[in-house]
Amino acid sequence: MFDQLKKTEVYKSIFRHSYQDTQRNRALQIVDNVFLHLHPVRVPRHAANLGYTWGMGGITFLLFLILTITGVILMFYYRPTAQYAYEDMKYLMNDVPFGPLMRNMHRWAAHAMVLTVMLHMFRVFLTGSYKPPRQFNWVVGVILLVLTLLLSFSGYLLPWDQLSIWAVTVGTNMARATPLLGHEGPLGAELGMRIDNDVRFVLLGGTEVGPPTLLRFYVGHCIFLPLIAVIFMAVHFWRVRKDGGISGPEAGKKA
Amino acid sequence: MADQVTNDVTGQQAETATAQAPLKPAVAQISPAPLPRKPKQDRPPEGDPGIWRLSRRNLLTLAGWLGFFGFIIVSTIGSLRYMFPRVLFEPPMKFKAGSPNDFTIGEVSERFKDEKRVWIVREREGFYALISICTHLGCTPRWLPSDNKFKCPCHGSGFYKTGMNFEGPAPRPLERAFVGIADDGQLEVDRSTKFLYEKNEWGKPGSFLKYTG
Numbered sequence: 001m002f003d004q005l006k007k008t009e010v011y012k013s014i015f016r017h018s019y020q021d022t023q024r025n026r027a028l029q030i031v032d033n034v035f036l037h038l039h040p041v042r043v044p045r046h047a048a049n050l051g052y053t054w055g056m057g058g059i060t061f062l063l064f065l066i067l068t069i070t071g072v073i074l075m076f077y078y079r080p081t082a083q084y085a086y087e088d089m090k091y092l093m094n095d096v097p098f099g100p101l102m103r104n105m106h107r108w109a110a111h112a113m114v115l116t117v118m119l120h121m122f123r124v125f126l127t128g129s130y131k132p133p134r135q136f137n138w139v140v141g142v143i144l145l146v147l148t149l150l151l152s153f154s155g156y157l158l159p160w161d162q163l164s165i166w167a168v169t170v171g172t173n174m175a176r177a178t179p180l181l182g183h184e185g186p187l188g189a190e191l192g193m194r195i196d197n198d199v200r201f202v203l204l205g206g207t208e209v210g211p212p213t214l215l216r217f218y219v220g221h222c223i224f225l226p227l228i229a230v231i232f233m234a235v236h237f238w239r240v241r242k243d244g245g246i247s248g249p250e251a252g253k254k255a
Numbered sequence: 256m257a258d259q260v261t262n263d264v265t266g267q268q269a270e271t272a273t274a275q276a277p278l279k280p281a282v283a284q285i286s287p288a289p290l291p292r293k294p295k296q297d298r299p300p301e302g303d304p305g306i307w308r309l310s311r312r313n314l315l316t317l318a319g320w321l322g323f324f325g326f327i328i329v330s331t332i333g334s335l336r337y338m339f340p341r342v343l344f345e346p347p348m349k350f351k352a353g354s355p356n357d358f359t360i361g362e363v364s365e366r367f368k369d370e371k372r373v374w375i376v377r378e379r380e381g382f383y384a385l386i387s388i389c390t391h392l393g394c395t396p397r398w399l400p401s402d403n404k405f406k407c408p409c410h411g412s413g414f415y416k417t418g419m420n421f422e423g424p425a426p427r428p429l430e431r432a433f434v435g436i437a438d439d440g441q442l443e444v445d446r447s448t449k450f451l452y453e454k455n456e457w458g459k460p461g462s463f464l465k466y467t468g
Contacts, residue, residue: 166394166409169392169393169394170392170393170394170409173392173393196343197339201339202338202339205338205340206340206343206344206345207343207345208345210344210345211344212340212344
């Protein structure tokens with residue numbers, strides 16, 4: 001069964017060469033290394049053609065960097081507890097020097113990132129850049145899209161005002177209907193899911209949006225999700241290099 | 256010292272190889288003849304586990320992997336369980352709502368809405384408790400006495416005083432909570448026991464408290 005698994009396209013796209021200790025695999029280990037491929041060795045002429053790529057992937061990465069830096073700066077003043085969160089947000093907006101600039105940069109970059117990720121995906125679809133050999137990278141991209149949306153959603157709760165509390169209440173109520181893992185979803189009740197042990201409970205840290213939810217979303221927003229996103233981004237860039245560089249009209253003709 | 260040891264091992268391997276090679280056909284044909292005794296030494300020869308099914312190296316490898324995966328599995332289970340707290344700092348589901356005579360007939364009491372998310376409705380025949388969670392997406396509707404209806408501010412769902420939905424996106428009526436009389440004569444509401452209209456539970460005992468005092 002394991003041999004059959006090794007023959008599937010999914011397995012082959014994740015593990016690119018065998019584990020056997022041969023000269024060729026040793027060389028591949030270095031040549032395929034993720035860290036050596038984050039930056040392109042050379043830039044083909046068509047990569048500068050904005051009409052083809054729209055530059056949306058690069059802009060998304062730039063926005064991610066802006067969000068990381070402004071996010072860390074915001075963390076100096078923001079305390080993720082129900083008592084202080086809203087006050088600290090107000091403090092940042094009214095009394096901290098350059099506080100409004102930092103918070104608004106974070107906010108607008110976040111909005112823009114969701115937009116650019118979608119436009120990037122749209123462009124990749126239009127130019128057919130999801131086709132082999134790039135099919136694995138499309139999958140990585142979809143995961144990154146989900147991570148972007150999750151980052152956006154978890155950041156939405158942090159101001160801890162009425163808008164964010166109710167938005168997250170509504171958003172997490174969907175998790176009730178998760179198949180198998182939600183207490184109102186198909187087969188959920190049959191598997192012993194209750195309001196205080198299903199997937200929504202894990203997200204909220206309780207049966208309703210409250211202080212534990214704020215803390216969980218904060219940790220997820222600042223540490224867990226960005227970490228996962230960085231890992232997938234590294235793989236994303238690596239696959240761009242290994243699958244023939246930034247896609248362009250010539251690459252399309254060759255394939 | 257290290258040189259000597261490696262020499263020993265290689266020499267011994269070569270020895271056994273030469274000793275066994277000519278014997279092989281004989282073993283295959285006749286009953287297994289005893290192999291020539293190996294020279295006595297202070298450790299078991301390579302590849303001979305003695306009375307043990309496993310060699311020392313394989314046993315240690317196995318123990319190492321079992322320990323590794325055991326640690327991974329246990330710590331994964333542990334950190335998953337860690338995300339389910341034992342104690343919740345939330346308002347209790349069951350609470351006492353004061354004397355039944357504090358409620359006026361025909362009125363929807365919003366006294367417990369903010370803290371417990373429950374409306375207590377007093378009718379001529381008795382009481383019922385509606386859970387103030389919109390059945391659309393979980394916002395808190397408002398009781399509008401002038402329009403005689405509950406109205407949700409999020410997406411405009413409307414409910415009659417009985418809890419029946421009649422406008423907006425709400426797919427089903429409001430849920431009712433258990434209402435009864437406690438030992439001390441106070442009204443008691445338990446939100447953990449729910450009565451759903453679509454399951455024909457609004458007639459069940461507890462969904463409506465008969466009271467004409």
